[in-house]
Amino acid sequence: xxxxxxxxxxxxxxxxxxxxxxxxxxxxxxxxxxxxxxxxxxxxxxxxxxxxxxxxxxxxxxxxxxxxxxxxxxxxxxxxxxxxxxxxxxxxxxxxxxxxxxxxxxxxxxxxxxxxxxxxxxxxxxxxxxxxxxxxxxxxxxxxxxxxxxxxxxxxxxxxxxxxxxxxxxxxxxx
Amino acid sequence: xxxxxxxxxxxxxxxxxxxxxxxxxxxxxxxxxxxxxxxxxxxxxxxxxxxxxxxxxxxxxxxxxxxxxxxxxxxxxxxxxxxxxxxxxxxxxxxxxxxxxxxxxxxxxxxx
Numbered sequence: 001x002x003x004x005x006x007x008x009x010x011x012x013x014x015x016x017x018x019x020x021x022x023x024x025x026x027x028x029x030x031x032x033x034x035x036x037x038x039x040x041x042x043x044x045x046x047x048x049x050x051x052x053x054x055x056x057x058x059x060x061x062x063x064x065x066x067x068x069x070x071x072x073x074x075x076x077x078x079x080x081x082x083x084x085x086x087x088x089x090x091x092x093x094x095x096x097x098x099x100x101x102x103x104x105x106x107x108x109x110x111x112x113x114x115x116x117x118x119x120x121x122x123x124x125x126x127x128x129x130x131x132x133x134x135x136x137x138x139x140x141x142x143x144x145x146x147x148x149x150x151x152x153x154x155x156x157x158x159x160x161x162x163x164x165x166x167x168x169x170x171x172x173x174x175x
Numbered sequence: 176x177x178x179x180x181x182x183x184x185x186x187x188x189x190x191x192x193x194x195x196x197x198x199x200x201x202x203x204x205x206x207x208x209x210x211x212x213x214x215x216x217x218x219x220x221x222x223x224x225x226x227x228x229x230x231x232x233x234x235x236x237x238x239x240x241x242x243x244x245x246x247x248x249x250x251x252x253x254x255x256x257x258x259x260x261x262x263x264x265x266x267x268x269x270x271x272x273x274x275x276x277x278x279x280x281x282x283x284x285x286x287x
Contacts, residue, residue, distance in 0.1 A: 001224070002178050009181035009215065013188055016208045020192040025200050025277075032204045039211050046218045047228045047241045051249055055214075058257045062207065069264045070200060073271050093194045097187065104183050114178055115224035122221075122242045130231040138229035138240065142247035154251050161258035165265040 002114050005042055012038045025075050029066040033059060050139045178219055185212035199267045199277045203260065210256045214249050221245035 012035045019031035036059035043052040112118065119126065125142055133141035143151055189212060192205025221242035229243040267277070274282045 001222075002176075005219070006177045006181050009178065009185060012211070013181065013185050016185060016188045016192075019204050019208065020188070020196060020201060025198070028201060028204055032207060035208055035211055039215060042215055043218055046222045047226055048218055048221075048246050048249075049228050051214075051218060051246055051253070054250055054253050058253050061257060062260050065261055065264050066200070066203070069268050069271075072268060073277065089194055093191065096190060096194070100183075100187070100190070108176070108179055111179070111220070114176065114219060115222055117220070117223060117242065119223065119240075119242060122244050125243055126229070126240055130233070136231045138231060138243040139246045139250065142243050143250055147247060150251060154254060157255055158258050161262050164262050168262075168265045168269055 001045060004045055008038050008042050008045075023076070025070045025073070026067065029063065029070050032066070033063045036062065048139075050137070179216070182212050182216045182219065185215070197279050199270065199279060202279075203263050203267060206263070207256065207260055210252075214252060214256075217245045217249045217252075 015031050015034035015038065019028045019035065022028040022031060036055065040052045040055050040059070043049075043055060125146060126138060129138055129141045129146075130136055133145040135141040135145070186209055189205045189209035192208065193202055196202055196205065221244065223239060223241045226239045226241035229240040229246065231240075232238060270282060271277060276282065
């Protein structure tokens with residue numbers, strides 16, 4: 001299992017590198033789709049069918065939005081002017097890499113080995129959840145019952161985002 | 176362990192794109208790559224060896240289920256990710272219509 005997930009993650013890394021380096025923006029966006037759809041396979045391997053369904057839908061919508069934006073433009077990543085502040089970028093990158101590496105090492109040491117985790121926290125959600133919530137699907141039970149306020153907040157964020165997109169696309173800019 | 180490391184490398188690839196690229200669409204793509212690596216990390220945290228998908232089968236109460244809590248969190252995060260991405264693309268297309276380029280060095284008010 002871990003080997004399969006690692007191989008697919010390796011393919012995702014290759015797709016991500018291509019997405020970042022492609023000259024044509026359309027290829028870049030579609031390579032981003034490769035990463036998203038590989039994530040669906042990972043979710044299925046990790047026994048998360050709900051996530052796989054949602055990720056397929058969301059990734060398709062994201063891809064459509066991005067392709068619409070790119071097709072509306074000249075598509076090329078234009079000429080590369082020499083970057084006068086390249087050393088600033090390099091320094092920022094090294095600095096951030098050091099910080100993230102430090103915290104990654106700390107947090108991974110405190111984690112369980114993959115696949116050997118305990119259900120200490122989730123036992124409250126699993127035991128008798130089907131009777132408490134009336135839902136055979138435990139994920140649905142958690143999302144819509146135990147953490148219903150979270151889901152309400154999520155809906156508020158979605159409405160706000162839709163209103164924001166409509167507002168941004170409608171206003172007339174100053175010339 | 177290898178899977179965690181690969182996940183971290185995927186995150187770093189996205190970070191590299193955000194830092195080095197000067198094209199707004201590439202920055203949006205890199206951000207969604209970082210997002211995806213975090214989703215994968217959460218799904219890995221909830222995995223249990225020999226577990227089945229968290230759908231209760233009353234006929235067989237002794238089954239081991241994978242942890243439903245990280246899956247519920249990721250479910251929320253995926254939808255929020257869609258909202259942020261669409262917002263980002265709306266802003267990008269406005270900027271393109273005003274300035275005619277995706278290059279953030281060319282865009283006057285975003286020049287750093």
